[in-house]
Amino acid sequence: MNIKTLLFVCSAAAITSCSTAYRSGQTPDDVYYSPKRVIEEDSHQERNKENVKKENLEDREVRMAVYDRRWRDFDDDYNYRYDPYHYGYSYGYYYNPYYCHYPVYFNNIVIINPKNTVPRMTNLGSYNNPSYIVSSVKTGNGSWINNPRPYNNSNNNSSMIRRILTTTNSSNNNSYTPSNNSRSYTPSSSSSSNSGSSSSGSSGRSVSRPGRGN
Amino acid sequence: MQKIILIICMLISVSVYAQVPEDALRYSWFSQNGTARNMAIGGAMGSLGGDITATFINPAGIGFYKTGEVVITPSFLLNDNKANYRDNITSGKKNGFNFGPTGIILGSVSRRRPENSSAFSFAINQSANFNNTIRYNALNNYSSFSEQFAEEFAKSGYNINDALNTLSPLPYSSALGLYTYLIDTVTINGETVVRGAPEYLLDSGMAVRQDMYKKTGGGLYDFSFAFAGNNKDKFLWGISLGVPLVHYSSNTTFTESDTSTNAFNRFESFTYHDEFISNGIGFNLKLGAIFKPAEYFRLGLAVHTPTYMVLTETRTSNLTTNTETPTGAVQSLSISSREFTNNQEGETHYTQTSPWKAILSASYVFREIENVKKQRGFITADIEYVHHRGTRFRSDAEEQVDRDRDKPYYKALNNVVKDTYKGAFNFKVGGELKFNTIMGRLGFAYYGKPYKDDEFKANQMLLSGGLGYRNKGFFIDVTYVHKIIKDVSFPYRLEDRANTFATLKQKQGNIVATVGFKF
Numbered sequence: 257m258n259i260k261t262l263l264f265v266c267s268a269a270a271i272t273s274c275s276t277a278y279r280s281g282q283t284p285d286d287v288y289y290s291p292k293r294v295i296e297e298d299s300h301q302e303r304n305k306e307n308v309k310k311e312n313l314e315d316r317e318v319r320m321a322v323y324d325r326r327w328r329d330f331d332d333d334y335n336y337r338y339d340p341y342h343y344g345y346s347y348g349y350y351y352n353p354y355y356c357h358y359p360v361y362f363n364n365i366v367i368i369n370p371k372n373t374v375p376r377m378t379n380l381g382s383y384n385n386p387s388y389i390v391s392s393v394k395t396g397n398g399s400w401i402n403n404p405r406p407y408n409n410s411n412n413n414s415s416m417i418r419r420i421l422t423t424t425n426s427s428n429n430n431s432y433t434p435s436n437n438s439r440s441y442t443p444s445s446s447s448s449s450n451s452g453s454s455s456s457g458s459s460g461r462s463v464s465r466p467g468r469g470n
Numbered sequence: 471m472q473k474i475i476l477i478i479c480m481l482i483s484v485s486v487y488a489q490v491p492e493d494a495l496r497y498s499w500f501s502q503n504g505t506a507r508n509m510a511i512g513g514a515m516g517s518l519g520g521d522i523t524a525t526f527i528n529p530a531g532i533g534f535y536k537t538g539e540v541v542i543t544p545s546f547l548l549n550d551n552k553a554n555y556r557d558n559i560t561s562g563k564k565n566g567f568n569f570g571p572t573g574i575i576l577g578s579v580s581r582r583r584p585e586n587s588s589a590f591s592f593a594i595n596q597s598a599n600f601n602n603t604i605r606y607n608a609l610n611n612y613s614s615f616s617e618q619f620a621e622e623f624a625k626s627g628y629n630i631n632d633a634l635n636t637l638s639p640l641p642y643s644s645a646l647g648l649y650t651y652l653i654d655t656v657t658i659n660g661e662t663v664v665r666g667a668p669e670y671l672l673d674s675g676m677a678v679r680q681d682m683y684k685k686t687g688g689g690l691y692d693f694s695f696a697f698a699g700n701n702k703d704k705f706l707w708g709i710s711l712g713v714p715l716v717h718y719s720s721n722t723t724f725t726e727s728d729t730s731t732n733a734f735n736r737f738e739s740f741t742y743h744d745e746f747i748s749n750g751i752g753f754n755l756k757l758g759a760i761f762k763p764a765e766y767f768r769l770g771l772a773v774h775t776p777t778y779m780v781l782t783e784t785r786t787s788n789l790t791t792n793t794e795t796p797t798g799a800v801q802s803l804s805i806s807s808r809e810f811t812n813n814q815e816g817e818t819h820y821t822q823t824s825p826w827k828a829i830l831s832a833s834y835v836f837r838e839i840e841n842v843k844k845q846r847g848f849i850t851a852d853i854e855y856v857h858h859r860g861t862r863f864r865s866d867a868e869e870q871v872d873r874d875r876d877k878p879y880y881k882a883l884n885n886v887v888k889d890t891y892k893g894a895f896n897f898k899v900g901g902e903l904k905f906n907t908i909m910g911r912l913g914f915a916y917y918g919k920p921y922k923d924d925e926f927k928a929n930q931m932l933l934s935g936g937l938g939y940r941n942k943g944f945f946i947d948v949t950y951v952h953k954i955i956k957d958v959s960f961p962y963r964l965e966d967r968a969n970t971f972a973t974l975k976q977k978q979g980n981i982v983a984t985v986g987f988k989f
Contacts, residue, residue: 278942278943278988278989279942279943280942282841282842282843283842283907283940283941283942283943283944283945283988284537284840284842284988285520285842285845285904285940286519286520286521286534286535286536286537286539286577287518287519287520287521287534287835287848287902288520288835288837288838288839288842288845288848288904289838289839289840289845290520290534290535290536290537290577291536291537291840292536292579292584369812369813369814370637370812371811371812371814371816371817372637372638372641372810372811372812372816372817373816373817373818373819373867373868373869373872374638374639374640374641374642374816374818375489375818375820375865375876375879375880376489376490376642376746376783376785376818377489377490377622377640377642377643377879378490378491378618378963379618379621379622379625379963379964379965380491380882380883380886381625381965382618382621382963382964382965382969383491383886383889383890383963384886384889384965404923404924404925405923405968405969406968406969407925407968407969407970407971408612408613408967408968408969408970409556409557409970409971410556410557411556411557411608411609411610411611411612411677412557418611418612418613418672418673418967438621438624438625438965438966439620439621439624439663439664439665439966440624440661440662440663440664441623441624441655441662441663441664442624442627442662443627443628443629443632444627444628459637460635460636460637460638460812461635461636462631462634462635462636463634463635463636463638463645463649463809463810464634465630465634465648465649466649466803468651468795468801469793469795469799469801470795470796470797470799
């Protein structure tokens with residue numbers, strides 16, 4: 257909302273400060289035809305432009321060098337190392353006791369409160385269609401085919417019985433049969449109750465679960 | 471009988487987790503936002519030019535300008551949503567302000583070659599508006615929201631202590647479910663399995679009542695700089711650098727409750743609340759050309775490179791579960807994901823590359839002459855291809871160990887995006903009739919389905935009409951766009967059961983006004 261408000265204020269200010277050169281006569285429509293822009297320039301501005309063009313570049317360099325000695329460094333004939341006013345200039349930096357122009361590294365950084373950076377997750381397997389290998393009798397070569405994922409969008413769908421879907425290995429039947437195997441609890445890790453594994457490489461603390469009510 | 475027989479087994483399913491595939495469509499499947507004039511003609515701007523919207527579609531169109539222009543485009547959006555979930559229809563409304571292309575164009579004619587010109591534009595546009603609410607509810611006798619947690623935890627290979635940890639690997643889902651006993655391990659026929667408490671109800675033939683409420687906000691704000699060249703009004707080319715800023719917020723509340731009067735079926739209700747905010751910045755390039763083979767005719771071609779975005783996401787979830795104890799009493803437990811993310815919001819850093827796009831277009835402009843009184847009108851049409859399956863995600867975590875942890879997740883996610891979505895064609899057509907200073911316009915646009923699955927019906931249709939007035943160096947355009955969006959929404963997904971989804975029908979009214987000055 258703040259971005260929008262700021263944008264409208266800036267745009268309104270820009271529009272109200274505009275002065276149009278098309279108050280009289282026709283207003284061009286650039287979709288159809290765009291005429292050359294009407295630019296009102298007075299003779300004073302024209303004269304200034306001419307003067308700028310005529311200015312000698314060498315004169316400008318001399319004038320700038322008088323104004324600020326650093327412009328003299330651009331002159332190849334001048335060796336600024338012998339300049340008595342040059343002090344502490346090396347590798348692109350002037351000497352500054354408060355500035356170090358190379359990185360400063362600190363060792364033994366301790367992150368006191370690490371963040372959990374686990375991505376927002378979903379079970380990607382739920383997007384995939386079940387696949388089977390189909391083999392040709394003639395050649396014996398197999399090829400994968402996808403079975404469309406089934407959907408259950410009605411409570412009156414009696415043909416879709418509540419069961420866990422798995423595929424069979426039978427040759428001509430790829431129907432689904434009930435099984436609870438896909439939700440077996442078979443943890444591969446074995447951390448103690450005091451220190452769980454960490455998602456970000458550093459160990460967290462265990463969060464104890466309240467007891468079941470009786 | 472047949473030359474082939476079915477043998478062997480099921481493909482090993484993908485059992486890893488990552489940023490969700492739906493995030494891919496958020497930044498690619500939305501209708502183009504433009505000035506009131508552009509919206510009135512269906513959003514077609516691939517070959518027409520002469521409008522600041524060309525900065526975001528075909529930057530060569532900026533090349534028509536030899537004048538200067540300042541433009542501002544406010545709009546007001548009215549949302550009216552209907553959802554059909556398991557034969558129950560629910561509706562909701564959400565309105566809000568929006569803005570279209572706002573910026574400046576400067577055109578100039580070459581002094582040395584007066585027949586050539588160039589133009590520069592800087593414009594800001596809210597390309598996509600995420601403000602919306604979706605609500606649906608129904609009875610469900612087939613599956614439970616909690617089963618996705620049970621499935622996730624069973625497949626993860628973690629034990630309960632791993633999950634219940636201040637740096638849990640499953641902090642927003644299974645850890646909450648385990649802590650509040652929405653899911654737990656049980657032994658059935660000597661085998662330990664993970665089950666959701668509502669499953670006992672479903673197994674007995676009863677149904678649970680489900681209610682899903684999702685409120686989203688934010689937008690995709692595109693800052694673009696375009697430069698275009700014009701060679702004798704015959705051939706125009708343009709390039710645009712886009713810097714999109716992303717802000718997306720999502721608040722989801724899902725409630726499930728027992729519909730029976732039985733106080734001993736182990737489950738009464740749960741409420742799961744999930745909140746996340748994505749912020750990011752990106753860049754893209756748009757290249758375009760317009761060719762005029764004959765007077766009045768314009769042909770256009772534009773290519774948009776993929777948008778590379780760097781995103782940061784913060785997330786918090788809460789769960790309250792009411793379970794029924796063996797004595798019939800109700801035990802209520804609540805937990806926040808902050809317990810599992812070290813007492814702070816979880817934070818994820820990732821990059822997302824949105825798909826490339828190509829536009830082919832033609833226009834017929836009746837009377838391209840300077841005298842405004844003799845300009846009569848135009849018709850224009852775009853055909854656009856968007857490669858939705860081209861979205862890619864990648865971890866952008868600060869620590870190498872976290873990037874290595876997430877790498878297989880994002881690789882699997884990218885494969886799912888490739889398998890779930892497809893490239894889609896969009897069509898836009900519109901025209902204008904001009905009567906000196908007054909203009910009338912009509913338009914139509916159709917955005918094709920991005921899903922591969924034939925079961926899903928999804929598309930966007932826009933009907934638009936508008937009026938314009940242009941005089942004394944000033945112009946104003948007003949447009950009304952009626953948009954109908956058909957889409958699907960999954961409250962949850964299960965790998966080992968048939969899934970259920972809601973069909974959405976969203977009607978949007980968009981009132982757009984553009985005010986501009988010529989100089």
